[in-house]
Amino acid sequence: MSETAIDKQRVADSFSRAAATYDQAAAFQRSAGSNLLARIPAQLQAHEIVDLGAGTGYFTRALTQRFAVAAAGLDLAEGMLRFARQCNGSEHALLDRQPRWVVADAEALPLRPASQDLIFSSLALQWCPDLARAIAEARQALRPGGCLAFNTLVEGTLFELQRAWQSVDAFVHVNRFMPSDELRQILAASGFSHWRCDLETHVLRYGQLGELTRELKALGAHNINQGRPGGLTGRARLRALTQAYEAFRQPEGLPATYQVAQILMFKES
Ligand SMILES: C[S@@+](CC[C@H](N)C(=O)[O-])C[C@H]1O[C@@H](n2cnc3c(N)ncnc32)[C@H](O)[C@@H]1O
Known part of the structure; x- marks a missing residue:
């Protein structure tokens, strides 16, 4: 979402x-993040790790497990981190090391320059009005040879809902x-010594439209553009939308497409 209209407080409240x-x-978020x-790279050594836009901390814990160091989970939404922190005390207490949780904005990272080996971010940076700024912040926080691994949603995502x-x-x-071309331009201009960006298409299927809209609400991934109408969606509009x-229905159900850009960037050594 490259809109300057993005209201961060609204984003934080919605996810909280x-x-x-x-x-x-x-x-879907698990699948995109796991990919x-x-x-x-298996050979990447990482001692200082950040999970940016950590949400409930699923990947913060996965990183902590994989690299055997306590990763830091950063997120704009305090409510998400409160929930993530509670998970420290549950079944995830099996981890030897517990992640740390910090409220932070990807566009203004509270990290020392050249302090991180790996910055991971799954499905969070599409919420930044200025992606180039978020990438620049991450680059500054990385040590030479450090890696920024992030994925983000590009044009074509939820096109069925948009057209309906x-x-x-x-x-x-x-x-x-x-658009993915715009993303590649930003990556090319970011100053990282080398990077790659691969596109992945995920098509989810639903029996009814309500299952998709309820899921988006449960995820906190509401539309936050300032052009949205206020108030409740009227019954007639909902019927028309349904x-x-x-028109998109297939034998397997109603499709909802997500276009994911998977990106690895390495800072010059
Ligand atoms: C779709 S969730 C993904 C959570 C987690 N990474 C996962 O894969 O399950 C997006 C997360 O990004 C966070 N986020 C949005 N904008 C952010 C920003 N500018 N800085 C930090 N986090 C942000 C949201 O609060 C939310 O928790």
Whole structure:
């Protein structure tokens, strides 16, 4: 989402409210993040690790386990980190080391320059109004030879929902996602010595549209564009939306497409 209209407080509040329901709805998020984790080179040595936009901390714990050091989970949403911290005391207490949790904005990282070996971020940076700034912050915090591994959503994500809404009214109901060419330009201009960006398509299937919209709500991934209409969605509009979305139905159900860019960047040694 490359919109300057993104209101960070609104983003933080929305994710904080969703903290308790996020994990049950996050199958796609797990899959996209696991693919990113699997891309990190096996030989990478990492002692100082940040999970940026950690949410409930699933990947912060996975990083802690994989690298056997306590990773730091950073997030804009205090409610997410409160929930993540509670998980320290549950079944995840089996970890030898417990992650640390810090409220922070990816566009203004509270990290010392050249202090981190690995900055991991799954499905968080599309919420930054200025992605180039977030990448620059990460680069500054990385040690020479350090790695920024992140994924983000690009154009084509939730296109079915977007088109269905377009046939109902002129408001922006679905967050806008950056075209992949624009993303590559930002990566090329970021000053990292080498990087790669691969696109992945995930198509989720639903029996009914309501399952998708409920899932987006449970994830906290609401539309936060300023052009959205206020108030409740009227019944007639919802009926029109449902009907429009049905045009996309396939034998396996209603599709919802996510276009994920998986990115690895290495700072010059
Ligand atoms: C879709 S969740 C992903 C959570 C986790 N990485 C995962 O894969 O399950 C996105 C997270 O990014 C956080 N986020 C959004 N904008 C952020 C920003 N500017 N700085 C830090 N975190 C941010 C949200 O609060 C939310 O917890």
